[in-house]
Amino acid sequence: MHHRHRAAVTRFFQLLGFVVVSTALVVPIAHSGERSKAPAKKQQVSSANAKRAAPARKVATNTRAVRVTAKTAKVPTRVAFVPAKQSFGQMAGLHEVSDPLDLKSSVALVIDQDTHEVLLSKNDQAVLPIASLTKLMTGLLISQAKLPMDEPITITQDDVDTEKGSRSRLTVGSTLTRGEMLHLALMSSENRAAHALGRTYPGGLEAFVVQMNVKARLLGMTDTRYVEPTGLSSRNQSSARDLATLVNVAHGDPLLRELSTSPGYEVAVGPKTLQYNNTNGLVKNPTWDIGLQKTGYISEAGRCLVMQTQIAGRKLIMVFLDSAGKFSRLGDAERVRHWVESMPSLTAPLQARAGSNG
Known part of the structure; x- marks a missing residue:
């Protein structure tokens, strides 16, 4: 035993x-x-x-x-790094092109609005997704259509984003005037507001998208194509040169100038009052004189920014596409401004060149 x-x-x-x-x-x-x-x-x-x-x-x-997760583990845990989805510009290698200002945007264009002189260009003919820069064309069509701005528009299920699943504080059933919808679309890039503007256009959404493309052709924007009015689709694409043309035309519209550069705006939705802010922090910076602006972002497009601004006595149009980093597009605008201010009598444009530190 x-x-x-x-x-x-x-x-x-x-x-x-x-x-x-x-x-x-x-x-x-x-x-x-x-x-x-x-x-x-x-x-x-x-x-x-x-x-x-x-x-x-x-x-x-x-x-x-x-x-076992970070919440349940009794010792520190490693969180796996998930790389962000590459933009079209990154996949095309556009960030490998360097420039004298070391811009973080893979595409850039700065033009004198009066003389049309190109002060800076970098991959300016590349055709890329433009995200919510799309809303500048949406706003231009709505403004030029002379539709009643006090007409109420109600958000419907059709306006809910099924492309990217983005959120909105404008719930289904919310009602604002067309003018309020336009203000939110241009200033704070409200997607449901922009979609509702296109949906309630005479002839409906399909007719509106047709008119977006017709307008682009009339303006000579041969690189540009629109498939919807918000910019959530990566099939909305354009080039920096085309977008500079659009900014120049949109700047001529007093309503677009006013709404796109508004620092903030409150709207009453039922019993609630919602505060919206401009997606471009530079409009609140007193050192900037911005006449028109629009930001944009989806992963395929990167961070985008277009502006009309006055620097050192010159009226300039700036286009930045596919910027890598949340605030880098604003940093690029600051770099250009400091460069122009340091050399107010610019005669030779800055050209990007092939390199490894774009």
């Missing part, structure tokens, strides 16, 4: 040792996110290693799958 009991205990510890080794081999691999390169027979296993928690991984047990 004594011999049998000893054999059973020995067998128990053998089994226990197998379990500990197996667990220790699994946990560090899950923790690091990659397989260890050391041979299994050389691995040192300790009880401390076996107790480490694995980050957000499913670890198989005999009974169930246990998910």
